[in-house]
Amino acid sequence: MITEELRKAGTEYLGECWHEIVIGCGGVFSCRKCGYTPDDIDDTNKNRTFTTWQDFGDLKEKILDKGDWNEFEDYCYLIYNEGFGLNKYRSLRFSVWLISLDRIPLMLEWIEKKGKETQLTCKLQS
Numbered sequence: 001m002i003t004e005e006l007r008k009a010g011t012e013y014l015g016e017c018w019h020e021i022v023i024g025c026g027g028v029f030s031c032r033k034c035g036y037t038p039d040d041i042d043d044t045n046k047n048r049t050f051t052t053w054q055d056f057g058d059l060k061e062k063i064l065d066k067g068d069w070n071e072f073e074d075y076c077y078l079i080y081n082e083g084f085g086l087n088k089y090r091s092l093r094f095s096v097w098l099i100s101l102d103r104i105p106l107m108l109e110w111i112e113k114k115g116k117e118t119q120l121t122c123k124l125q126s
């Protein structure tokens, strides 16, 4: 399940603003952090839903760009194996399993977990 916390972690991993829309002067809706103004005044939540192929692709590209793909794939493979066990077709099946909108929650969980580990490392170093 994709919680708001996971969506926020994924958005920030992508280097984007997790918009916090507020009503300003004259009833104008805008993000209090970046000033973004939604087109539709009724839609006050303009953050990513992480339910589309665009979201999946953007996460995949960012994980690759950051050099995190091997770590992410190892994480996924452990989870995949718990469900399927070892078999000779696992490479193909793993790819098919991995490249699915159903894996977006897994991507976000990994990103959130990675973020917490990074924060812990920073605390230990300071």
Ligand SMILES: [Zn+2]
Pocket: 017, 018, 019, 020, 031, 032, 033, 034, 035, 036
């Ligand atoms: Zn914003």
